[in-house]
Amino acid sequence: MKALVINQYGGPEQLRMQEIAIPDRGKGELLVRIHAAGVNPVDFKIRNGSMKFITGSRFPRILGGDIAGVVEQADPRSSYRPGDKVFGMLSLKGGGYAEFVIMKESQVCLIPEGLGMTDAASIPLAALTALQALRKGGNIKPGDRVLVNGASGGVGIFAVQIAKAEGAYVTAICSARNTEFVRSLGADQVIDYNAEDFTKVRSRYMKVFDAVAKSSFYKCSKILEKGGRYITTVPNKGLFFFQSLNFTRSKKAGFIMAKPSGSDLGFIADLIDQGLLRTHVQKVFPLENGSGAHELIETERVRGKLVLSVI
Numbered sequence: 001m002k003a004l005v006i007n008q009y010g011g012p013e014q015l016r017m018q019e020i021a022i023p024d025r026g027k028g029e030l031l032v033r034i035h036a037a038g039v040n041p042v043d044f045k046i047r048n049g050s051m052k053f054i055t056g057s058r059f060p061r062i063l064g065g066d067i068a069g070v071v072e073q074a075d076p077r078s079s080y081r082p083g084d085k086v087f088g089m090l091s092l093k094g095g096g097y098a099e100f101v102i103m104k105e106s107q108v109c110l111i112p113e114g115l116g117m118t119d120a121a122s123i124p125l126a127a128l129t130a131l132q133a134l135r136k137g138g139n140i141k142p143g144d145r146v147l148v149n150g151a152s153g154g155v156g157i158f159a160v161q162i163a164k165a166e167g168a169y170v171t172a173i174c175s176a177r178n179t180e181f182v183r184s185l186g187a188d189q190v191i192d193y194n195a196e197d198f199t200k201v202r203s204r205y206m207k208v209f210d211a212v213a214k215s216s217f218y219k220c221s222k223i224l225e226k227g228g229r230y231i232t233t234v235p236n237k238g239l240f241f242f243q244s245l246n247f248t249r250s251k252k253a254g255f256i257m258a259k260p261s262g263s264d265l266g267f268i269a270d271l272i273d274q275g276l277l278r279t280h281v282q283k284v285f286p287l288e289n290g291s292g293a294h295e296l297i298e299t300e301r302v303r304g305k306l307v308l309s310v311i
Helices: 041-047 117-121 124-135 154-165 176-184 217-223 237-244 262-273 287-297
Strands: 002-006 016-019 029-039 066-073 085-089 100-104 108-110 145-149 169-174 189-192 205-210 224-232 252-255 281-286 305-309
Touching: 002 287, 029 085, 029 117, 029 124, 029 287, 041 287, 066 100, 066 117, 066 124, 085 117, 085 124, 085 262, 108 262, 117 281, 117 305, 124 154, 124 205, 124 262, 145 154, 154 169, 154 176, 154 262, 169 176, 176 189, 205 217, 217 224, 237 252, 281 287, 287 305
Parallel strands: 145 169, 145 205, 169 189, 205 224, 224 252, 281 305
Antiparallel strands: 002 016, 029 066, 029 100, 029 305, 066 085, 085 108
């Protein structure tokens, strides 16, 4: 099969097409033919080596944590059958930038009717990150005030919509050029981070989700309600310190590392079916031009998601 791999850490030019063997399926696993793969910021962080303390230095490595495709092989008693259209999230081991991948049944979900492969591939990792972050420390209740920093990005667009679907009042932080886009997702209030420091507003929030890890618990604690929680996508030493004090404080700190979950994806699929959640793909690249996708996502100016077309 064709796969886009890296053989060492470095820049986007390290992504190269190679011919490798189709992986063997084990018991309880699915062989999925990939039609499209999502591109996420974590991909370039793995590629450039900034996460090698977690991922190690084994090569060749296939990146990619989001896929949408068709089941090719499954166990006779599996809940899935060859021909089923599925989408899912892979672990940090990756594997999405290829023609085939092995996945556990617990990692996937049937693609909602009417959702194309490109859109489906853009959803799993980012939507699961948003959902699991907003549920961390307890589910959102109707009427809760939620703030999302980085609301126009891959994770942020889903956080805004999921929070709204749960009945929250959502304040979204983004640049002025994305204001109307974020409002179209359902945000009740939008703050341009270039015009106003959101950590100094008078409002108080039950959850502050820093989807782009550009602020800090220290700054955001001032706008948290008692019992509120700050959640970020990238931990640091300061966050670990404040998190260690959670049991003594009414305002909590934490970070999210999304986990593959077919059941959580099922919840997301239901929101899609109800018209409460949609994705936004800014650009689609052919698999062989994965380096171009990485160059764009590293600008941190992507609206929504980028996707690689495999078929």
